[in-house]
Amino acid sequence: MVHPFIYSIEITLMFVALLRFLYHNQVELTTPLALDLYAVAHEYMQTELVGLCEKYLARHITLENLMTIIDIIQKFEANSLRTSVVDWIKNNFEVLKESHICDLLPCSYTLEVISKLRSQLQSKNQP
Helix, strand or coil: CCCHHHHHHHHHHHHHHHHHHHHHCCCCCCHHHHHHHHHHHHHCCCHHHHHHHHHHHHHCCCCCCHHHHHHHHHHHCCHHHHHHHHHHHHHCHHHHHHHCHHHHCCHHHHHHHHHHHHHHHHHHHCC
16 A cells, blocks of 8 residues: 555655646656556546556656556557557567566457567568
């Protein structure tokens, strides 16, 4: 369980970042902040901030945050972020396999990765 004080600090940092973006059009993202701020930016229809969070998260996908990012994609239908996640999965499949996280992936992601790999192999085999 997260201590209430720590949780309130995280919420405060998120709203400070949101206000800084709204008033100064600036935001300094970290992965935890981008994950939290994405939902708030989406709720307040801040499309530019949503885009910044998506771009940041797409560049900072890790084994540790993969499932959280997939949750965001599914909840908010973030298709451009989904493309980045599928590419990351394709490029890091061996690591995923060893960690058994691939067992937790939604089937649609696995099928999309297989489809991309198949297309990649076919394009290599064509003259």
